[in-house]
Amino acid sequence: MKALRLYAPGDLRLEDIPIPLPCPDEVLLRVLACGICGSDIPRIFEHGTYKYPLIPGHEFSGIVENVGSEMGKDWIGRHVVVYPLIPCRQCSSCYSGLYTQCLNYDYLGSRRDGGFAEYVTVPGSHIIPVPDGVSGVLSAMTEPCAVALHAVRKIPIAVGDTVLVMGAGAIGILIALWARTAGAEVFMTDVVVDKLRFARSLGFKNLLDAMQTHVPDWIKQKCKYGVNVVFETTGFPIGLETAIESCCISGSIVLVGNPACKEMSIGIKQYGMILRKEIHIVGIWNSVINEYPKNEWQVVLEEFRKESDLYKKIVTHEVSIERLKDFLVEMYQKKIFPIKAMFVNKEIESC
Numbered sequence: 409m410k411a412l413r414l415y416a417p418g419d420l421r422l423e424d425i426p427i428p429l430p431c432p433d434e435v436l437l438r439v440l441a442c443g444i445c446g447s448d449i450p451r452i453f454e455h456g457t458y459k460y461p462l463i464p465g466h467e468f469s470g471i472v473e474n475v476g477s478e479m480g481k482d483w484i485g486r487h488v489v490v491y492p493l494i495p496c497r498q499c500s501s502c503y504s505g506l507y508t509q510c511l512n513y514d515y516l517g518s519r520r521d522g523g524f525a526e527y528v529t530v531p532g533s534h535i536i537p538v539p540d541g542v543s544g545v546l547s548a549m550t551e552p553c554a555v556a557l558h559a560v561r562k563i564p565i566a567v568g569d570t571v572l573v574m575g576a577g578a579i580g581i582l583i584a585l586w587a588r589t590a591g592a593e594v595f596m597t598d599v600v601v602d603k604l605r606f607a608r609s610l611g612f613k614n615l616l617d618a619m620q621t622h623v624p625d626w627i628k629q630k631c632k633y634g635v636n637v638v639f640e641t642t643g644f645p646i647g648l649e650t651a652i653e654s655c656c657i658s659g660s661i662v663l664v665g666n667p668a669c670k671e672m673s674i675g676i677k678q679y680g681m682i683l684r685k686e687i688h689i690v691g692i693w694n695s696v697i698n699e700y701p702k703n704e705w706q707v708v709l710e711e712f713r714k715e716s717d718l719y720k721k722i723v724t725h726e727v728s729i730e731r732l733k734d735f736l737v738e739m740y741q742k743k744i745f746p747i748k749a750m751f752v753n754k755e756i757e758s759c
Contacts (some may be wrong), residue, residue, distance in 0.1 A: 410729045411747050412751075413461040418453050420733045421461075422624060425673040428521075428529045435532050436469030436550065437490070440544025441726075442523030443552060444736065444749045446577060447666050449734040451518060453555030453740045458519045464518050465751070466492035468510050468523030469538065469547040473576050479532040487542075488524075489550045491697045491705065492516040502751045522731060524751055525752060536697075536705055539713045545752055548722055553711075553719070554704040555664075555696035556582030556684040561704070563611035563660045570631050574623075575641035576615075578638070579664060580750040581722060583639050584612060592637075597623050600745050610721065624653035634659060643668035652678040652687065660688040671683050725749035 409427045414420055414472045430436045451457060452464055468490060474482045495502050495510035516522045516530065538547045556579055561687050565571065569592040575583045584594045586606065595614040598604050604615045616626050627635060634656035640647050643665030651661045651673070659759035682689065695704045712719055725746040728731040732751045738744045 409526040411463050411521075411731050412465075412729065413463050414452055415461045415570065416455055417456040420493050420736065422733055423732065426516030427527045428499065430474055430479075430529045432476040432478040434476045434529045434531055435472050435479055435488075435535060436474040436487070436527060436529050437468075437471050437535075438473045438527055439523050439525060439753055440469045440471060440487070440749075441548035441750045441752045443548050443578075443723075444746070444751070445552065446579070448517075449740050451738070452736060456678060462518075463521040463523075463525050463526075463528070464517050465523035466507065466518065467548055467551040469544045469550070470523075470526070471529070471544075473527065473537070476532065483532070483535070483744065487538040487544065487547065488703065489538055489547050490516065490530045491534045491536065491552065492522070493694050494520075494531060494534065501691065505698065507698055510698065524729070526753060536709070541707055541718060542709065542712045543720075544727065545723055545750060546716055547709070548549045548750060549712070549722065549748065550705055551695070551710045552578055552698075553582050555579060555692070557586050557704045557708060558695040559583055559639060559662050559664050559692045560586040560649065561702075562692055563688075565590040565592050566638060567610070569593070569637065570635040571595065572635045572638045572651070573641065574598075574618075574625075574638065574647050574651060576600070576607045577641065578722060579611065579749060580639070580641045581607060583641065583664070585610070585718070587637075588612075588668075595627065600743055606724070606747055610718070616743060618650075623650045627654040627691060630720055632654070633657065636660070637662065639664055641665040645672050645674060647753065648672065649674050650680045652681050652685075655756065656685050657685045658688075659685065663689065663691045709721070710749075719729075723750055727744045728752070 494514040495507040499511040502568040571587045571592040573596045597618040640651045641664045708741040
């Protein structure tokens, strides 16, 4: 099979390697599509992964090609998505049912081989069947869409609330869609005008180029006392400071974006605002898959079944495995700014 393997930060190689065999508790997937996450870029080109060589990619869908001895053969041929975080099920967090806070977790695409390949083996306990009518490309959006849903569920949003989404990338757009569905008035900022144009094409109207106007001033023109909830997806210190200044008294800030700098700090003015406004700040990490009815992946897949045309628009770029390395380099060099880009297996993309 063809696989894009990382040997060191920046050392990506497209190679022909043997198709892996599933262990007793695993399944072998033929990858349909794998999304490029914003976290993949610094991981591949700067920070590296936990072992080498390693196949990146954690947002993927596939068709079950083979199963291990402990898995039922009725899975073969089924279209599935894969939850990438693999808990140890032995630490204190796991014993409490907090699997996403596992202290010794494994992770597809950063700690073990992921989806930038034609085939991948995954734990059978982590596959979720995809409803009929949902394409492989769309189902590969399940992971980021579930993360966005998890973020919106962290702070109860009601009809009439005001929400600021900082960053109009894939996660920001998806958060905005969930917040709009909940009945909030959504405001969105970014420094890339093309991303704001894309947001406008999805029906969002309150958009701002953050390079041209001071965001808190703009927000206070729209909402006199600030917004009820801010979702900060950029990971920059200035983003956190802006969120604090834009948030209303007793409002909430949800931190979503991974740190984009070596250090995160805020000014004394903004720190004082947290205290005086009594702002509630919360972080989010991954998504919930083990609880009913909070299984966010099932909620997302059902939403895809009902609103497939809307979510298909978010995938703005599709690339083959042969083109994937060059495409990742162009993203890192900021030559292109996709909303959501995907490696797509062209041979079976009709699934």
